[in-house]
Amino acid sequence: MSANTSIVMPGERVTSVEDVAKGKRIILGPGLRRVDDKVVASKAGPLRHKEPNTFWVDSYQRRYVPARGDLIIGIVKARAGDMYRVDIGSADTASISYLAFEAATKKNRPDLNPGDLLYARVLNANADIEPELVCVNSNGKHGKLGVLQDGFFFKCSLNLGRLLLRDSCPALAAIKDELPYEIAVGVNGRIWVKAHSTRETVGLANAIMTLEHAGYAEIDKICGNLGSVLQA
């Protein structure tokens, strides 16, 4: 990631990306659009670049727009026929089939109730149809996906979710030094945490919430103080 990030505004032509695109194929992420040969920003925020050829805009957002392959946390809303309706924070509720769980058959249905939390993968995301989730991987195993039991759950901005999931993010490692815990971060801006005691879980949740408005630069500094936040 380059050190000097430029801020782009919606409608702005992003020539720096166009220049790169002349030489090779590039990947345009969220917040960037192609209009003929021009690249135009559709969201406001810092322009990010990942080697070798990926560009996207890291805009501050709370509303989740489903994208295929995302790992998200959803709240089961209702059962409808052979589907569950799941709230994932997008404009439309998502659906997940009874059969999209490990070892589920027509007879052996998973036992989910409204209010349950699911860590699931977005299988299908399209503007015109409702997103579809799945709780098994390609081998038919649940892997890391599935129902999240107990613990505490809260909602945050999409940026915080992404911030925590960067490879180089020091936050989770810093908390690890303080206490043993389990976490599920959905890129739809939802975080589920679980520690041994209630007090620890409260501290953990508060510690993560303090990162809400932190930028990439400040986060290291805050992580240094996390210990004191957790003590409180």
Place this chain on the structure above:
Amino acid sequence: MFMNSNLFEPGKSKSERTFVQSAVKQNIRFDGRKSNEFRDVKLTFGADWGTVALSMGDTKVLAQVSCDIGTPSSARGNEGTLHLNVDIKGVAFLDEVQATHDQRQLTLNSLLERTFRSSRCLDLESLCIATEQHVWCVRVDINVLNHDGNLYDASTIAALAALMHFRRPDVSFIEDEIRTYSERERELMPLLFLHYPVSVTYCVYKSSTQPLVDPTLLEENAADSIIVLSFNSYQELCTLNAGGTAPTNVRTIMQCAHGAARRSKALVQFIRKALELDAERREQPMQVFGLMDLLNETAPKLSFKYLMEEEAEVDHTPDRARVIEQKSDVEPMQLEEPVPQAQMQTPKKILAETTEDDIAWLPQEQPVDEATPTAAKPGKAKPNRAKNKGGKKQQSQTTKKQNDSDSEEEVTQIL
């Protein structure tokens, strides 16, 4: 700022609710408060009379009082009118169902109506210009800017502060002609109050006997029942709103009532102090802040904690009195207390009473206060009112007992 800082409502999933329940059991709150601890209340007064912005943690409310001259209702030709209007449209959550949103607005509106209108806190007769012809119509608009729980307290405090802050122009009515004097001609007049009510909200959980005061939205959504009590500064009960599914016994309600009575008194004191400070500031011409300052939070805030801490340092006697009060009140008084009521019964009752009697703003004084020296202290209570109260109280309580006997039985059975 005219939007919820959270797009999504907390407390919708099972793990949130069960977690809050277990945390309450262990006496842990997310913001580190104790179960009987309030968030700091901050008041900001605007440039206009009757404009108040209030924040309680992340809950933010803007109240604006306005008035104009209108015709009175035919039933009460010699009284002005008070209209309360709550607007929570700005804080609809994305995942909120329309029905709950409407419900929220209705509950809040009815609470305010009962707290201010049905309890007859304003001296409406003083708003009469010419009987059955012209009266002042006072209107309170409450805009909720951010919802993080306890909208009830936030809006009642804001409404009361705004009403107390408000000044109306003087008028004269000579030979069928109304003349309104501008601020330069005659000084503006404050509204006249009979008493000063504010509400205090408690959350009750099945998992814990200790009710939580001043709940955040998460705590509110996880609660089994919510109790809202309105008390005035004389520690008289104006409204009781107890809904939900948690079995609430008399003891819990009593406990809440005592806390609420004390809190209300302190809050009214705080508002008075804040008003004084605001008046001082208005003497200096450059110190008035407009609406933009209110919303940008550049205007100075008057914090409850800060102002009332000073108070505590100045005189320790009331504090000590309170302690005594607390100790003495626990047992012998319970019989005389009003029984827990079902949610919507109170307003009808009050309305019925108000038609009979002018001073019938639910005169159920805390019996404690009659027994302890503190009750005699607030000298502003008119003696004749206190006398009337005695007789009235018994009457109203007997009727209530009859009405609510069913609900009471239910409660005891559960327990």
Place this chain on the structure above:
Amino acid sequence: MPSKMKPRLSRGVLDMKFMQRTKAKVEKEDDDEQSRALYSNELNQKMLNSNSNFIIEPSYSICAGLSDGRLSFRGMNPELERLLELERAEKEGKTKPEQPTEVNDEQMAETYYANQATAISKTIQKKMTARNDINKRKSNQKKMQFKKPRQDDGGI
């Protein structure tokens, strides 16, 4: 219209059992043509022919290379931690430039030679077993109290 010029299969033929694949193909062609006709005034030649240098990827997680958000630390969820460990090992294995060979070339050659010369190895083996047997017999003889093994003696 070019489709009119083309000879088309009749419906009756397409409904036959063995024509199902062709039927699907023909339907797809028709579909494509219809949609092309629908957008014909919006599509231009440039859009159809130019192959662009841009790939659109709407997911943040893929763009930014975010890791999976399900983590456990210090034994909170042992099952999950095992899974994470496995994944990490796999990742490390993948990132290494070349799998280190467990058997180097020389060893390979040796074993190969050994396999080739099975005959030799067999004789060696025979010798070995014979020697073993002698040893066995000797040990048997030492055990004075054991009188049975006549058969063994006869075998040799």
